[in-house]
Structure formats: structure tokens, C-alpha cells
Amino acid sequence: MRTPALVSTVLAVGALLTPVAEADRPVWFTSWAQSQQHLAPVTLHDQSMRMITHLSQGGSAVRIRVQNTFGKTPLTIDRTTVALSAGGAAVDGTRDVTFEGRRSVTIPAGGEMWSDRTTLVSTPGADLAVSMHVAGDVVPGRHESAFRDNYLTPSGAGDKTTDKGGAFTEKVQSTYVVSAVDVVNPRLRGTVVPFGSSVVDGVGSTNCGPGCTEIGTNKRWTDVLARRIVASGGPQFAVANAGISGTTSAVCPRTPAPFVGLDAMTRLERDVLALHGVTDVIYYYGTNDLANGCTAAEIVASYRAVFERLRKDGIAVHVTPITPRPGYSDQNNVDRHAVNDFVKRGGDCSDACATVQDFDQVLEDPIRPNAVNPRYDTGDGVHANITGQQAIADYIALETLV
Numbered sequence: 001m002r003t004p005a006l007v008s009t010v011l012a013v014g015a016l017l018t019p020v021a022e023a024d025r026p027v028w029f030t031s032w033a034q035s036q037q038h039l040a041p042v043t044l045h046d047q048s049m050r051m052i053t054h055l056s057q058g059g060s061a062v063r064i065r066v067q068n069t070f071g072k073t074p075l076t077i078d079r080t081t082v083a084l085s086a087g088g089a090a091v092d093g094t095r096d097v098t099f100e101g102r103r104s105v106t107i108p109a110g111g112e113m114w115s116d117r118t119t120l121v122s123t124p125g126a127d128l129a130v131s132m133h134v135a136g137d138v139v140p141g142r143h144e145s146a147f148r149d150n151y152l153t154p155s156g157a158g159d160k161t162t163d164k165g166g167a168f169t170e171k172v173q174s175t176y177v178v179s180a181v182d183v184v185n186p187r188l189r190g191t192v193v194p195f196g197s198s199v200v201d202g203v204g205s206t207n208c209g210p211g212c213t214e215i216g217t218n219k220r221w222t223d224v225l226a227r228r229i230v231a232s233g234g235p236q237f238a239v240a241n242a243g244i245s246g247t248t249s250a251v252c253p254r255t256p257a258p259f260v261g262l263d264a265m266t267r268l269e270r271d272v273l274a275l276h277g278v279t280d281v282i283y284y285y286g287t288n289d290l291a292n293g294c295t296a297a298e299i300v301a302s303y304r305a306v307f308e309r310l311r312k313d314g315i316a317v318h319v320t321p322i323t324p325r326p327g328y329s330d331q332n333n334v335d336r337h338a339v340n341d342f343v344k345r346g347g348d349c350s351d352a353c354a355t356v357q358d359f360d361q362v363l364e365d366p367i368r369p370n371a372v373n374p375r376y377d378t379g380d381g382v383h384a385n386i387t388g389q390q391a392i393a394d395y396i397a398l399e400t401l402v
Helices: 221-232 264-273 287-291 296-312 330-347 359-363 386-395
Strands: 028-033 044-054 061-067 075-077 079-084 095-097 105-107 112-114 127-138 141-143 150-152 170-172 178-184 190-196 207-209 237-239 278-284 316-319
Touching (some): 028 190, 044 178, 061 079, 061 127, 127 178, 190 221, 190 264, 221 237, 221 386, 264 296, 287 296, 287 330, 296 330, 359 386
Parallel strands (some): 190 237, 190 278, 278 316
Antiparallel strands (some): 028 178, 061 112, 061 178, 075 105, 079 095, 079 127
8 A cells, every 4th residue: 555644534435544643644745746648749959948836735845756758768857946936937936956966867768757855835726836947959748738828938048947937938838747746744644636538637627608718727626626625624635637638448449549558557557656645546537438439348347457456555446437428329328327337336336446426417417418517518518617627526525535
């Protein structure tokens, strides 16, 4: 089990856990994450990046994970700083980040590196600016949809990692290189990792109605869940989003080429188990599986394999049924209901998970149960708008978390 920090509470399954000594609890918890999914279509040259990461919980220190997962050659970051964001690209003061005591770090192709501890006090909901300078030519890995502005200096601008913000004149809406931020906070009980495809990633969370878009307001259902936890006054958890749009739970013959190798089992170690303090996973997969022709049997087999791996590490699994999608064929809907029967049978995924989070019930149109409620629909029939994101987050009973 990766996270021995247990609290004295009654789980949904009724087991009473014994508290452990404060000194035995882990102090590092992943407070923010955005999973790498492919290389960015750019080459950086002697430039600085400023990536804004939204912390679900604060602490007394931070460390960051940088990745070169999809790189074909080593990636050298010559300098990294962190600072609390003052809005946009602006910061008030920066602190240097080291890797094994060195300012420069080279990440091998396919590799990753966690930084050393950097003392920096942060609060829940704080925006942490991670600035990185690359002196050479670099093709960075990225998470495609940040749903906020991130910032670059012009090519050839040099090291601007300590700049107050004016040097960062270019905007991107992806997150480059940095993929997770940990905080030191022994008061936290664990990290909750929502794991899935676009509805986890946050597609729809910028949609505030026809002709209305909000960028950088952190209204994914996972962000709302984090704020609910903070405001609850109960046991405190970090929330680290591990969604990647377009991905599937299973590996199916019709999986589009860009998503091959990004199925749930393939990325489980990198995007979930490698995070810190993980106690709970909210598993929200299946819509793309059906759209790509996966059968119910293939999807359920992938669920079982992932759940078994998570349970082996003592991580509680909370599963949502596959939500409606109007483009499904009749066979897709037969398969959807077969998977959902497995998920809901006995309310415990046939002994494979701790709870069922019935987001299908939240989002479905009461008149057309194979469609999304118009009040929550972005207009594409698949994704939840800001109102729907709030409804999903509000459905989760906090006491079901470990």
C-alpha cells in the first residue's frame, strides 16, 4: 500500500480503520496534476516557459514533476523557479528549484524527474507559477488542454525564470513539461485522483452558456470537488486530475492512432500510482470505448484489471457508470447498460470497488435517458457545461472518501 495514512473513519463498506501516529503519516501529497499526452507541435529555443498550476491544497513546501514521456531525445531544463502567481504571467518574487541539488536537469527520453523540496507557503486554491528555461532546442511534452493561459517568452529571449511577468509575451493553452505538484502538509489525509477521459479532463468546464466562455476559472467538477473538501471542515484531501481527452479504458481494434498507448492500464502507473499520498481514485471511463467499438466484455475486463491493481496498493476505487451520448448506436447502448449493470450490481462493482458514483443519474435527460440533460449539455451531447460540472461535484458524498 502506497499510502499508509489512514484516518479513524467508517468507510462506505463499513470497515473501521485505526488511526496511526502523526509521525507515521506521509507529508507529501500531490496537489495538482495534468497528465502528459503527446509532444507539443513547437520547438522551443533559448526560451522560458511559465506554467500556472492550480493547487487543490496548500502546504509549507512544494516539489514538481517534469516529464519527457514522449520525447525521442533527452530534454535539458537549465533553470526552474516557482512562485505564487499574481495573476496572468505576473509573480511576486521567485524561488529556485533544484534537482538532486543541481539547478540544471536532463530528463532522458521517456523519463521523468521530481525536484527537490522548495520551501514555499501556499494555501488551498493558490496558483503556483512554474517557470523553466531551456537554452537549447527542445520539443516539449504537453497536456493539450489546460483550460487557462500559460506563457512563453519569445524564441531566443534567454533565461527569464525570475522575471516578474513582462517578458512572457506569448500565450499557450496547453501545459508544457510540468505534470504534477506536491505539497508538504501532514494535515492531509490523502490524495483523490479522478482518472478518465475528457469529462475528467475538463472539457465543458469553460462553457457558461451560448456564446459564453470562461478561461482559467477552474470550474472542472474536480476543481469544485476540491473546493467542497476544503470548505467542509472535515478530513482534508488533495485532488489531482488525471484525465486525458479522447482516451479509453480498454484497448480496442478501432482505437484511433493518437490514443494508442494511452489506455487506462498503460498509463495507470505513470499518471496515478506515481503520484503521492493517493488514497482514492474516481474512475470515469467508457464513453470513448463505446464510440470506438469496444464491447461490454472488453470494457469490463479493463475495469477489472485496473481495479485489481489499485486495490493491491490499498487504494479505494469509486466508479461512475458510463454516461449518455446521443451518437451511440443501439449496440453501443446495449453495451453501455451491460457495463453499467456490472458497475451498479450490488452497489459495489461486483466486489471490485468501494462505491458507485452515479454520474449517469446526474447527467441523463429524464425524458430521453440516452441523452444529456439540456440544462447540463455544452451542445455537443457529450460534455457537461459549468452548471453540469457543479452538479457532478455536488453529487459526491465526501464521507465516502477514505
